[in-house]
Amino acid sequence: DIQLTQSPSSMSASLGDRVSLTCQSSQGIGNYLSWYQHKPGKPPKPMIYYATNLADGVPSRFSGSRSGSDYSLTISSLESEDMADYHCLQYKQYPYTFGAGTKLELK
Amino acid sequence: QIQLVQSGPELKKPGESVKISCKASGYTFTDYAMNWVKQAPGNGLKWMGWINTQTGKPTYADDFKQRFVFSLETSASTAYLQINNLNIEDTATYFCTRFYNSGYYFDYWGQGVMVTVSS
Numbered sequence: 001d002i003q004l005t006q007s008p009s010s011m012s013a014s015l016g017d018r019v020s021l022t023c024q025s026s027q028g029i030g031n032y033l034s035w036y037q038h039k040p041g042k043p044p045k046p047m048i049y050y051a052t053n054l055a056d057g058v059p060s061r062f063s064g065s066r067s068g069s070d071y072s073l074t075i076s077s078l079e080s081e082d083m084a085d086y087h088c089l090q091y092k093q094y095p096y097t098f099g100a101g102t103k104l105e106l107k
Numbered sequence: 108q109i110q111l112v113q114s115g116p117e118l119k120k121p122g123e124s125v126k127i128s129c130k131a132s133g134y135t136f137t138d139y140a141m142n143w144v145k146q147a148p149g150n151g152l153k154w155m156g157w158i159n160t161q162t163g164k165p166t167y168a169d170d171f172k173q174r175f176v177f178s179l180e181t182s183a184s185t186a187y188l189q190i191n192n193l194n195i196e197d198t199a200t201y202f203c204t205r206f207y208n209s210g211y212y213f214d215y216w217g218q219g220v221m222v223t224v225s226s
Contacts, residue, residue: 053210
């Protein structure tokens with residue numbers, strides 16, 4: 001199975017900070033990676049698809065990038081509503097696999 | 108608007124079965140595959156598999172091949188997840204989610220169903 005390693009597992013940041021979350025794949029997955037924001041009691045919300053594309057309705061402060069097998073989700077200026085868990089997911093091959101998540105908290 | 112509405116929370120005993128529904132609206136049900144995702148308490152997300160809404164053919168991740176059944180009622184635009192012979196480790200929230208084939212991601216999600224297995 002393809003392993004996705006997310007780092008850090010948790011982080012705290014201040015409002016207005018630029019924040020980058022990383023997801024590293026154990027095998028080549030091309031751009032078949034997406035990012036989801038997950039808050040307690042809610043379903044996951046798609047943020048980025050196909051590595052770099054913004055999902056519908058997602059604020060432009062979010063962006064996705066790729067360098068080899070490393071994928072990043074960047075928030076250019078952190079807002080309070082961005083506090084959540086963030087998970088990456090690969091669709092390259094079965095079984096689809098999620099990263100363990102990064103918990104983003106307010107400092 | 109597009110919605111996936113799941114059934115309500117379940118409390119079951121070990122050994123029992125549960126059947127969760129996921130009713131789709133706002134789009135043509137058979138145009139998009141339906142996937143299922145598990146989130147156990149304190150754990151991350153785990154992909155369980157998917158069902159082809161045109162053919163009804165299910166595909167299961169290895170951990171979900173034994174007691175789990177995906178099914179459809181196409182006339183009602185509804186997908187089902189049945190879990191047989193429940194055990195404590197099945198206590199989790201289960202999400203249905205639509206796979207958007209043009210973008211390769213899960214674009215719409217059900218609200219989740221909490222299944223609690225306790226003696």
